[in-house]
Amino acid sequence: MPRWCTYEVPVDSGLFSPVGLQPTAVFRLAFNGAGQWLGRNAISHRRLVSEHKTGFVIWSASFISDRPVSFFDADCLEMRVMGRVCGDGTQFACEGQVRGSFGTAAHVQATCVPLRLDGDAALSGVPARLCPEVMASFLPDEIEALPHRSPVPGLRAVVAREGTLLARHETQFTIHRHQCEVADQWFWPEAASLASGGREDLISAVADSVPTLRHALGTTVRRLDLLFNRPFFLFDQGVVVSTAHQWKGRLVFIHELVGTEDDQARALAIEQFAAAGASWN
Amino acid sequence: MKVQVNGALLRFTDYRRVITIAAPTVEAALTALADQYQPLRKVLFDREGKVRATHRIFLNGAPLERDELGSPAGDADSVDLLLAISGG
Numbered sequence: 002m003p004r005w006c007t008y009e010v011p012v013d014s015g016l017f018s019p020v021g022l023q024p025t026a027v028f029r030l031a032f033n034g035a036g037q038w039l040g041r042n043a044i045s046h047r048r049l050v051s052e053h054k055t056g057f058v059i060w061s062a063s064f065i066s067d068r069p070v071s072f073f074d075a076d077c078l079e080m081r082v083m084g085r086v087c088g089d090g091t092q093f094a095c096e097g098q099v100r101g102s103f104g105t106a107a108h109v110q111a112t113c114v115p116l117r118l119d120g121d122a123a124l125s126g127v128p129a130r131l132c133p134e135v136m137a138s139f140l141p142d143e144i145e146a147l148p149h150r151s152p153v154p155g156l157r158a159v160v161a162r163e164g165t166l167l168a169r170h171e172t173q174f175t176i177h178r179h180q181c182e183v184a185d186q187w188f189w190p191e192a193a194s195l196a197s198g199g200r201e202d203l204i205s206a207v208a209d210s211v212p213t214l215r216h217a218l219g220t221t222v223r224r225l226d227l228l229f230n231r232p233f234f235l236f237d238q239g240v241v242v243s244t245a246h247q248w249k250g251r252l253v254f255i256h257e258l259v260g261t262e263d264d265q266a267r268a269l270a271i272e273q274f275a276a277a278g279a280s281w282n
Numbered sequence: 283m284k285v286q287v288n289g290a291l292l293r294f295t296d297y298r299r300v301i302t303i304a305a306p307t308v309e310a311a312l313t314a315l316a317d318q319y320q321p322l323r324k325v326l327f328d329r330e331g332k333v334r335a336t337h338r339i340f341l342n343g344a345p346l347e348r349d350e351l352g353s354p355a356g357d358a359d360s361v362d363l364l365l366a367i368s369g370g
Contacts, residue, residue, distance in 0.1 A: 046370075056369030116369040121325045123290050124368045125336035183370035185290040232367065234289020236299075262288075 003085060003142045006038040009077045017072040021221030022107055024064040024197070027099060028190035031109040034082030035095035042084070043138035050118065053135060056126055057093060057113035058232065059189035061151040064225040070099075070106040078106070086139050087112065088148030090130035112149045124184040153228035153269050157255055160271070164248030167211050170203035172241040173261075176233045186232040193225060196256040196270035199241030203254070207245075214245055216277040217252045223281050224273040231267045233260065239267070250279035283308075283355045285315055288364040294322040308341055308361055309333075309351040315363075326363075338366045 010016075016026045036046045049055045081098040094112040098105055116126030130136075136144070174195055182188040204214045233239060238261040246253045251273050258268040275281040285303050287295045295301065296319065303318075305311035312333065316323040328334050332348070339346045340362040341353060355361065 050370060058367055058369040116367065118369070119328070119334050119336050121334065122321070123294070123325045123365055124370055125290075125325070125334060125365050126367060126369055127336060128367075184368040185293060186368055234365065235292060237289055 002140075003083050004038075004042050004140065005081050005083045006034060006041055007079060007081045008034075008037065010080050011077055012072060012075055014072055016078075017070075020219060021066065021069050021071065022099065024222060024225050025190045025193040027064055027097075027107055027109055028062060028111070028193055029188075030080055030099070031082065031095060031097035031111055032190065034080050034097055035084055035111065038082045038084040038095065044135060049135065050124070053132055054118040054120055054126075055129075055132065055135065056116040056118050056124055056184075058116055058126075058128075059229050060092065060112050060114045061149065061153070061229065062111040062189065062227040063109065063152070064193070064222070065108040066221055066223050067105045067107055068103065069221050070101065070103065074103055075101040077101075083143075084139075085143040085145060086131060086136065087145045089146055090136050091115070091128070092149055093131065094149050112151075151226070151228045153226050153271060156226065156271055157269065160246050160248045160253050160255065164246035164253060167214065167245040167247055168203055168207040169242070169244045170199070170206050172199045172202040172243065174198075174239055174241065176235060176237045176239070178235055181235055185235040187234070189227075189229065189232075192227050192229070192258060192268045192270055195239075195241050195258055196225070196227075196243075196254070196272060197222075199243040199256045200245075200254045200272060202241075203243045203245060211245070213247075213277060214252065217245075217254065217272075217274045220274055222272050222274055223251075226271045228269045229267070230269075231260075231265070233258070233267055237262070247276065250276050251281075252276050283311055283357060283359040283361055285311055285361045285363060288362065290365045290368050291322070291325065291363060294325050295319045304357075306354060307352050308339065308346060308355050311355065311361060312339075312351070312363070336366055336368070338364050
């Protein structure tokens, strides 16, 4: 049986917006939980970096809302996190659940690629399999031969093909240090913040002509999928290229996070909302 | 030539983004840059004095392979230095 790490998180108002859990906050909790899982069951993240010269870079992440939850529903949330290795050691994946007396509020999933660090102060590295010593700390049930696959490329293609394009907008940004982690690259949950900011700017810009989009300001995101190509670093500039689509009773926002310098999409985010009057299924 | 330092490397150049270096080749410019900013030396070069594989180097926007770092470069040229990937 895979091992789970379960603990309580006191609720604070920053975990929520008026419409529900903040995906960025949940991703941060899940990443922290993955670190707890590693520390309890394998090796602490700090020792992994400093002693085994192994770091992680995010590759994909998902947030799925099971039910709307508000700040006023509970004093504490329960986090359950489980870690596993996929792709014969080429990925480390964690799954998380945010729960309370009301049931499960959200599921999260994040998959990282291990890096063999070069040993310099910039924590530079190249993708590599987890070393045998670290692999040995995982139970057989926590090791999968197949790699995790991101749903993002397929979902993007089907929405573009079958959905109706409603609007497009661009939002510029600069990565500042409060958005970064220890290697001066963006802390990956920021991608969720930048995507949601792109959506809010898009809706603000076009809602008078496409009023149905306002629904995506007043309801919680039901599903958010992220796929990462390359990180943004300190002071990198970029633009969120957002498109809004109607697809199967859903409002879908596709966000490309493009580096200004190289004009390359470094991450892709897809937010899904139930359209006004539609049920989520 | 002008060497542009990006992102995760900025803290090793006292947050100076564009640094003018007088050198005949890209490799010589990187060595001079590391002389000028000592904390950058161990980040940029490995123990054998070779540029680490984790860095990407561009001359006037074109990527340079490791065996092309001896390319001549002059005052009008621009070198971009960036870290491809890092991880904590």
